[in-house]
């Protein structure tokens with residue numbers, strides 16, 4: 001250890017899914033969208049006037065907030081925009097979960113970044129254990145806490161929690177901010193967005209990375225009451241006022257304004273997902289009834305790790321988590337129909 005390292009916090013950072021350098025792989029490991037973004041996004045890029053880069057971008061992100069305000073039917077003052085929902089979530093942890101008396105609560109099996117943010121911001125946390133079917137038990141959220149975060153549909157299981165259960169949790173925790181991470185909600189289930197008008201302790205977080213095929217653009221946002229959003233901007237502006245560049249702000253608007261394209265692609269992915277569930281069943285897999293753009297599945301005979309490695313050798317990347325309770329599952333992102341066909345051919349051989 002170097003002298004200056006003494007006393008520094010040792011971090012255990014988030015490990016994202018592999019981004020292989022080769023391009024001839026089938027990438028079903030990070031829940032990206034297999035289709036390109038809207039052609040309108042491409043049009044903005046082609047015509048962009050680069051002299052605009054001379055100036056700082058609009059720190060208020062007015063164009064995105066106006067587009068989202070129109071799209072969701074909420075006031076622009078109720079919308080916070082960040083550089084991906086990871087940025088929005090990190091800011092929210094910092095703003096609402098630091099320096100609370102009680103530990104924050106989240107599921108034992110959920111988005112693994114939550115515990116990383118808790119640790120980097122020194123936020124104590126407790127895990128609420130999902131039941132054996134990976135279903136959230138709402139009564140687990142009735143104990144004293146410093147805040148709550150729930151992914152719905154959940155990752156990496158794809159399991160959806162009914163909004164009535166989430167409302168129960170929000171209503172019974174008036175002294176805590178409840179964050180609902182809706183990274184996958186466009187692929188299934190009912191959003192909590194409409195309830196942000198009703199509850200002053202609810203924040204709903206969304207991303208362009210999955211359903212809008214713009215993981216590389218880094219766009220996320222949150223919707224909540226004025227008091228929540230004002231506090232988020234106050235913290236963001238004490239940190240970095242220009243988080244999003246001027247070009248990306250326009251790329252986001254182009255996507256939101258092309259709703260027909262967006263819905264078409266999302267429907268295609270949902271349809272491929274339902275077909276994939278059937279095929280997995282025929283091959284001896286059991287799976288959770290995913291409402292997301294991925295399926296969490298285990299084989300009745302072959303260990304997940306073996307399947308994962310075997311698929312990888314065939315240049316098909318899926319996600320494997322070497323963690324208690326889920327180490328016999330594969331998380332398979334829904335790709336194009338052709339990609340899924342290649343996956344199923346490989347799985348047929350491997351499970352024969």
Ligand SMILES: *Cc1c(COP(=O)(O)O)cnc(C)c1O
Pocket residue numbers: 031083084085086087111151155181183206207208209215218219220
């Ligand atoms: C992918 C994902 C995110 C992060 O998305 P970005 O907007 O790309 O930062 C957040 N939460 C969950 C549950 C996710 O799966």
